[in-house]
Amino acid sequence: AVAGDGDGDGAATDPVAEPRASGAGPDPHGGTPAAISVFDPAFHEGVVGIVASRIKERFHRPTFVFAASAAPGKSHEIKGSGRSIPGFHLRDALDLVAKRHPGVLLRFGGHAMAAGCTVAREHFGTFERALAQVAREWLDAATLTRQLDTDGPIAPEYMRVDLVDTLHREVWGQGFAPPTFSDEVEVLSQRLVGEKHLAVKLRHRGRPVDGIWFGHTEPLPPRATLAFRLDADEWQGVRRVRFLIEGMQSD
Structure with a gap:
């Protein structure tokens, strides 16, 4: 996908909001392509890794x-930064693209979960289609389905601000993720914030609690099983526990 035309006359689209299927044909796993490639002439080299992580x-x-x-x-030339998902070795995928399409990749390197490459601008479309083709061959529907442990x-007795503060003082990272909980809740009300985030009022085990789902705009059903982390917000000088929603159990 190419966001913007590079001539300054049109507004660039938001690549995080609008990835499209590549020209390699329809994706067998659904509407979202098996691999996403984005080029925007307005981007700076220093932001491509951050944007790739957000889209991934x-x-x-x-x-x-x-x-x-x-x-x-x-x-x-255009320089790309890539981020991957479990089950798709990004550097090996680039190696296969290079073998199938000699001359498209000028330089590349990396490892399983992150990689970088340089492509001639005129060959971006070929790269996009080639990477999507490799992803379709290597990934099945189960791998492309996000799983949240x-x-x-x-x-309810652990829904305390002091526990939230304790969790926030810990150092979390890859292989040592912050605690994520799951439970059924009743959805009392919901509204969009900034047209991009869903703010909800919930009843959890008989107690009211607020929640926010960043980057999600679809409404929730009256009852739902949610995955969430604990956070705290402050209103009129009073700090309260709230849910940072990570996902919802599908039927």
Whole structure:
């Protein structure tokens, strides 16, 4: 996908909101392509990794984001940063693209979950289609379905601001994720915030609690099993526990 036309006359689209299927044909796993590639002439090289991570997290697809090269004499090149999902070795995928399409990848390197590459601007479409083809061959529907492991329900007596503060003081990272809980809730009300986020009022085990689902706009059913982390917000000087919603159990 190409966001913007690079001539300054049109507004660039939001690549995080609007990835499209590549020109390699329809994706057998649904509307979202098996791999996402985005090039925007307005991007700076320093942001492509961040944008790739955001798209990968939102759509659970291997993702490459490209920006025009800032190196002298390299205006015909674009540099990409990629992020992957479990089960798709990004560096090996680039190696296969290079073997199938000699000359498309000028340089590449990386490892399973992150990689970088340089492509001639005129070959971006070929790269996009080739990467999507590899992803369709290597990934099945189960791998392309996001799975969220949780620590199960949390009892109401642990819904305390001091526990939230304790959790926030800990250092979390890859292989040591912050606690994520799951439980059935009653949805009392819901509204969009900034047209991009869903704010909800819930009843959890008989007690009211607020929640926010960042980057989600679809309404929730009257009852739902949600995955969430604990957070705290402040209103009129009073701090209260709220849910940071991570996902919803599908039927």
